[in-house]
Structure formats: C-alpha cells, structure tokens
Amino acid sequence: MDIRETFCPRCGGPAGDGSDGLCGRCRLAETRWLECETRAVHTYCPSCGAWRSGRVWTDSDRGRDEVGPGLALSALRLHPEVRLPRFEVSIRELSTNRSTANIKVWGTLYGEQVSGDCRVELVWQKEQCDRCNRIAGSYFEGYVQIRASGRALTSRELQSAARIAHETECASQAEGDRLSYVSDLRETREGLDIVIGSQAIGLSIAQAVAQQLGGRVSTHPKLVGEKAGRSLYRVTYLVRLHQFVRDDVIAVGSADLMIASSEGDHVRAVDLSTGKSRTVRDEVPKRLIGHGSDAVEALVAYLDGGVMGMIDPESSRSIEVPHPPWLKIAAGDRVRVLRDRDRLVVLG
Ligand SMILES: [Zn+2]
Ligand SMILES: [Zn+2]
Structure with missing residues (x-):
C-alpha cells in the first residue's frame, strides 16, 4: 500500500480525493474561496429612476433598499466548487451616494463547512438617462395634431385624446420602447397638439384617436436638417375628426338625422322620421341642429x-x-325634443 494514497502529505490525517492527496482542510487552507471587489456601482437616472447596465438603460421603480443587496452580491466572487452558499447582507447608508455592505457567506467546500465575510462599498451614481436627456434637450420627432372639421374639439374629445396619448405612452414603454414618450400636450385654439419623442408613438396615437373618435389620419413629413449625412425629418400626424359627433342631430335635405358614428368618408345616422339607419357621405351638405344631450322634454297633448x-x-x-x-307614445307622455328655429325635432 502506497502511503501517499492514504494519508494527507500535509497533516498526516486521512487523504482527500484530489490528485495531491491533501485532505479537505489542508486544501481549503491554501484556497482563496471568497473574494470581493471593493466597490459596486449602480448608475441611475435621478429624474425617472431608470438604471444603466453597460450602455443600456432600463426602467425600474425599485428603490435603493431593494437594489442594494443584489448590487452588493454582484461584487462577490466565490470559488466555483463552493456548494450550497448562503448569504446575509447588511447595508449601512453613509451618504446620498455611498453605502457600505457587509456580506456574510456560508457554504461547503471540499466537504468542509466554510464561512467568511467581506465588505463592499456601494456607489450610487447619478446620470441622466437617454430619455430624460432627450426631454431636457427638448428633443422631439414630431407632433400629433388633433383637429375637427369646421368646429372646435369638444371637451370630451380633448380628454379622450389626452387619455389615449398617455395610454399609448405607457404601453410603448411597458414594451421596452423607452424613447417613445409624450413630451408635451398643448391645447391650442385649433385643437390639441401632442409633442412626441418618436415617430412610432406618433403614428400609434394618431391611429388610436382616429379609430376611437372617428376621423382620418394624414402624415406630413418636414425636412429639418441633416445629421451625419442623413436627412432629419419631423413628422406631423394630423388627425382630422369628423365635423359631427355621435348624438349630433343634423338636417340633410328635408330629413333630420341623429349621428350614430363617424367613419372614413361618411357618417352613419338614424333617420328620426323613419327610425331607420342610413349612411351619408362627407360631401353631402349637412346642417347641425344640436346635440342629443341638449334635448328638453315636451308634453304630448x-x-x-x-x-x-x-x-x-x-x-x-x-x-x-x-x-x-x-315612436310608441300616448297622450300625456313626454318626449325629448330639440328646437330647430321655429320647429321641434322629436328624438324619442
Ligand atoms: Zn491534511
Ligand atoms: Zn430618466
């Protein structure tokens, strides 16, 4: 029997499985199993909380308390053969941009229990993110302009368009398109102007507004300069809402109609004398009588x-x-009517 195969050459105890025959304890004694970088840096945007890894910014609403332990552990280097490692991280805040993390580690290496600790300085580094940088620099790629044909926007249309813009922004950013932001909403005499950070979000907002409120989208690019040999365009997405909105009552020829919906190049409406639905093309002359919500009640004698x-x-x-x-009605009932000059239009 070869003595080197049965006894540890260092301490004379039972040999380990390694080729050098060292027992676990002696191998451990010459292994640096726990190392720690002295600093770990977390770069975040003070305006929006996004954080940077390499060159990539990611949105996050996690605070320093949540980020700290993971950041501290990122500085830790364990020997790859450490089994079942456990950690305990305690962090002490030093200042607005510094903390100290103490990490305790337990595990098993070469069959022996090990434990140790190390200290990492956490650096909280502020840096304006790509999006906030663009917004601060008033960077934008275009506008969505909401206008109505031959009238001002209603307050409902203004509110709906603003809501659609914000919903579209949230959805874009949730999909990771961080630069699709709405940088401003301006109510003007003509309508609503939405300033947009990317052409992609401009088109999405314009299409959603046209679809939900009834109207058409046209696109108007404008050359604004050149950068690195590439032409730079700003694009205006113009949403032209229909002249009439749902529940508007209009006169077309001798008929009174109530608008049900506005689509592409026509409106759908109910003929108030027959109760039947019909479509009227945009080029047909129409006159506004009023809106259904303005109707008053009248007694049928x-x-x-x-x-x-x-x-x-x-x-x-x-x-x-x-x-x-x-109209199913009896004397003594009330009906809703709109006044049109010297006559009453019965809505039902
Ligand atoms: Zn030994
Ligand atoms: Zn930011």
Missing part, C-alpha cells in the same frame, strides 16, 4: 292621425309635429 300635438316647453303654446311611426 294629443295624437291625431299622423300628427302629434305638443306643448312647446318654452312658449307653452301648442305645436303640431308629424308623429314618427316608430
């Missing part, structure tokens, strides 16, 4: 053949209007 006798709610005088066949 009598029904006579195709005629309804009503009490005019303003003058209290009796007024006769045609009885729309779709």
